Amino acid sequence: MSHWAPGCPLAPISGNLRAMAAAIAADALDDAIEMGLLAHVSISERSDIDASVVCEECAAHDRRVTSVRDARLRALAARERFRARQARLAERAEAKARLRAATTPTQAVEPGLTTQPSPAAPALPSAALEALARAKARAAAKRSG
Numbered sequence: 001m002s003h004w005a006p007g008c009p010l011a012p013i014s015g016n017l018r019a020m021a022a023a024i025a026a027d028a029l030d031d032a033i034e035m036g037l038l039a040h041v042s043i044s045e046r047s048d049i050d051a052s053v054v055c056e057e058c059a060a061h062d063r064r065v066t067s068v069r070d071a072r073l074r075a076l077a078a079r080e081r082f083r084a085r086q087a088r089l090a091e092r093a094e095a096k097a098r099l100r101a102a103t104t105p106t107q108a109v110e111p112g113l114t115t116q117p118s119p120a121a122p123a124l125p126s127a128a129l130e131a132l133a134r135a136k137a138r139a140a141a142k143r144s145g
Helices: 011-025 029-034 056-103 126-144
Strands: none
Touching: 011 029, 011 056, 029 056
């Protein structure tokens, strides 16, 4: 279908613009992207076109294509931010795992034997150990007294 509005500055690209708008209307975003949706430059972004002389049909197609293009670019940027965040989180988790592995002594344990925590690395914080010791002392005093 040819462009019918005489003097419309978008006449040379109206076929592609119309095809992208039709693909968007048909919810065929992959087709629209292949036609150049992400690279589309809207009328308002172009300095070589006077927006007042663009025909209404081309202006409507341009608005639709520009709106979908902007939404798709925002979605792609959000996906990249999400992937970067996931990579940072994975890197932090690896670093923590390496740190834990470096600070935890590895011991070969025979099957059936239990391991006791080393005295250098108590399982409880010092305040908790002190409270436990006081409670044990009180319990021992009650039993003996």
